[in-house]
Amino acid sequence: MIHFDSVTFSYGERRVLTDITLDLNEHRIGVVGGNGSGKSTFARLINGLLAPISGAVIVDGLNTVHDLKKVRTKVGFVFQDPDLQIVMPTVAEDLAFSLRPLRLPKSEVESQVSTWLDAYGLADHRDHPAHLLSGGQKQLLAIAAILIMKPQIVVFDEPTTLLDLRNKRRIMNVVDSLEQQAIVVTHDLEFLNGFDRVLVLDQGRVVADDSPAPALDAYKRLSREERSSLRDRGD
Ligand SMILES: Nc1ncnc2c1ncn2[C@@H]1O[C@H](COP(=O)(O)OP(=O)(O)OP(=O)(O)O)[C@@H](O)[C@H]1O
Ligand SMILES: [Mg+2]
Secondary structure, three states: OEEEEEEEEEEOOEEEEEEEEEEEOOOEEEEEEOOOOOHHHHHHHHOOOOOOOEEEEEEOOEEOOOOHHHHHHHEEEEOOOHHHOOOOOEHHHHHHHHHHHHOOOHHHHHHHHHHHHHHOOOHHHOOOEHHHOOHHHHHHHHHHHHHOOOOOEEEEEOOOOOOOHHHHHHHHHHHHHOOOEEEEEOOOHHHHOOOOEEEEEEOOEEEEEEOHHHHHHHHHHHHHHHHHHHHHHOO
């Protein structure tokens, strides 16, 4: 269970999230909102990549600032840009790197890596340089490299932006079939079909918090209002 308690966040002088209090218990939670509304900041607070300026984020009783190390093992974070996440030269080495903290025997690492490469359609690329994969393949690798660690909660920041239709479906299926709780930041509204809950962020506040259909209606209304006020101002 994730608890935001009066969380405020600023980058320097710039206030990005204002007084957010909520509990996230549902299995599938989506986060939508315009560019710059604070979604990635919100997501990064969940695994302690960012620390609140005031208030606290508590994950299963652990404070993301005081218990950072434990929070990091509990919450996996998939970055929007897979290049930020790929650390090893080859595809197989990158996956194996995720397993290092577990100190498994070499044969066990190899067998797990093979299983995951097969499942993500990357088996033919096992010894290829990871940075030469296509954007979508990199994204699949980045996701596999987080999930192979079996985090209890997974946060995805726009996991489908680089993907073609086939790979987008593949990722949606991966998320659908996860046993873990997943929090997905996305501009891809189709992704949110069947989710339990969707948060809509606007200028650092949660302006709607509902099941997908009404939340997405609120989001679309908001975008329409923004467009018409821009037109009225003659921008
Ligand atoms: N490292 C940073 N330093 C200063 N300002 C930042 C930094 N990162 C983000 N911001 C600003 O904070 C605000 C919220 O950014 P955030 O990345 O959370 O938005 P977002 O909703 O994820 O947007 P997008 O849909 O474009 O990914 C933006 O105005 C952005 O310019
Ligand atoms: Mg973002």
